Amino acid sequence: MKVSIRNIDALSEEQVVIECVSVTPEIEEIRAFAQAKGQGLSGVTDGGEMERIPLDNVCYFEAVDEKCFACTEKKVYEIRQRLYEIEKAYEAYYFVRCSKSVVLNLMKLGSISPALGGRYTAHMKNGEKLIISRKYAPAVIGRVMNQKG
Amino acid sequence: MFNHKNGGLLSRYLIAFCVITTALCLAEGILGSWLLPGSQLSYSAYFVPPGFGLLTALTGIVVESRRVLSVWETVFRLVMQWLLILGLVFGVNLLVGYRFTPLMAGIVAAEVTVIFLFVYFVMWLNERRIANAFNRELAALQFRQDN
Numbered sequence: 244m245k246v247s248i249r250n251i252d253a254l255s256e257e258q259v260v261i262e263c264v265s266v267t268p269e270i271e272e273i274r275a276f277a278q279a280k281g282q283g284l285s286g287v288t289d290g291g292e293m294e295r296i297p298l299d300n301v302c303y304f305e306a307v308d309e310k311c312f313a314c315t316e317k318k319v320y321e322i323r324q325r326l327y328e329i330e331k332a333y334e335a336y337y338f339v340r341c342s343k344s345v346v347l348n349l350m351k352l353g354s355i356s357p358a359l360g361g362r363y364t365a366h367m368k369n370g371e372k373l374i375i376s377r378k379y380a381p382a383v384i385g386r387v388m389n390q391k392g
Numbered sequence: 393m394f395n396h397k398n399g400g401l402l403s404r405y406l407i408a409f410c411v412i413t414t415a416l417c418l419a420e421g422i423l424g425s426w427l428l429p430g431s432q433l434s435y436s437a438y439f440v441p442p443g444f445g446l447l448t449a450l451t452g453i454v455v456e457s458r459r460v461l462s463v464w465e466t467v468f469r470l471v472m473q474w475l476l477i478l479g480l481v482f483g484v485n486l487l488v489g490y491r492f493t494p495l496m497a498g499i500v501a502a503e504v505t506v507i508f509l510f511v512y513f514v515m516w517l518n519e520r521r522i523a524n525a526f527n528r529e530l531a532a533l534q535f536r537q538d539n
Contacts, residue, residue, distance in 0.1 A: 272536060337537075342460050350534060354527045357519035359466045360455050361404055376460045377401075384522060387529045 268390070275335050286313050286320025296320055298336055302367050303347040304329045316369045339386050341365060342376040349387060404515060405449050411514045413445035415507040423499060444481070451476045474508050 251257065259277040263270050283297045300315045306326040313320045324332070330340050337349040347365060355363045361377040375383050420441065424431060454473040455466065481504055485492065492500060 337533075344460075349530065350537060352530060354530070355523045357516055357523055359463060360461070360470070361515070361519065362460075362466075363519070363523060374460055378458075384526050387526055387533060390529065390533050 272390075275337070284313065284322060284324070286322045288318060288320055294320065296322075298333065299348075299350065301338075301348055302351040302369055302371065303341075303345055303373060304338070305346075306344045314371075337386075339379075339383050341379050341383050342374055343378075345373055347373060347383075355383075405452060407515055407518060408452055408511050409442075409445045409449040411511045412448050412507060413441045415510055416441040416444055419503050419507065423503065427496065427499070444484075447480055447484075448477050451480065470512075474505065477508060478504055 261270060261273060261277075283295050285293055286296050287293055296313055296315065301313045302316060303314050304322070304326060305312050305314060311322050311324060311326055311329065313322050322329075326340075326344065326346060330338065330346050333346070338346050339349060341347045347367070351368050353366045353368045355365050355375060358364045358374065361380065363375040363380055363383075365373040365375050367373065451473050454476060455461075455469045457465075457469075461469065478501060481500060482492070482497070
């Protein structure tokens with residue numbers, strides 16, 4: 244595929260234009276990748292500072308006591324969105340619901356292993372372990388297995 | 393295409409039913425020819441393993457939960473399921489008028505335990521197979537994304 248880069252002055256004008264004959268799964272992947280690179284959200288740190296969080300730095304989102312947190316490898320941010328909003332908004336960026344309270348980033352997932360009673364343990368690349376509940380396991384597995392390119 | 397239903401509820405129950413029925417047939421054959429070698433059974437005896445297979449597979453409802461259970465909660469429910477199956481086996485036999493000797497009761501309890509553990513072992517093997525396939529595809533997906 245031919246790739247061309249054109250320099251422009253304004254940051255706000257930056258864009259990726261994909262010219263293709265048909266929108267294949269590979270093209271969808273390129274689109275998701277490009278969109279994820281520009282995506283981010285705002286979160287509040289423990290110290291109360293508002294920071295911009297690049298989406299591809301987020302390992303997982305977790306809901307605890309009506310609050311929603313974005314967990315990166317080093318920091319935890321409190322965010323305003325609800326978990327179902329996160330799940331819907333970032334579905335195209337390889338975020339998938341793995342239990343009632345967690346939406347994980349498949350790009351930060353190292354591997355899974357079977358746990359007791361039809362559940363799976365998600366071994367994140369940063370060493371954390373999350374539970375993929377039996378209810379959400381088919382959706383998580385299907386999301387990756389149906390991406391065969 | 394990977395079927396979203398794979399690894400889901402129905403397949404878990406079907407695996408449990410098939411494994412229990414097969415294991416019961418084998419166990420009845422082995423234990424029956426050892427303990428009651430002279431016994432003659434009618435054709436209706438063929439319905440016993442699938443009947444028990446269905447009933448015991450349905451006891452899996454004990455480990456179902458809407459919320460994510462902790463490891464100990466899951467273990468507790470598995471013990472409950474095992475006790476329920478034991479109760480079911482002895483209860484049905486009592487209902488049809490069969491009395492176990494202490495030795496027979498011990499052997500049947502051991503048989504139930506072995507089959508119970510075997511079913512979960514087979515399901516674990518199936519889940520490990522799914523996890524291995526998932527991990528391979530995940531690595532490929534991440535490689536495509538990184539390049």
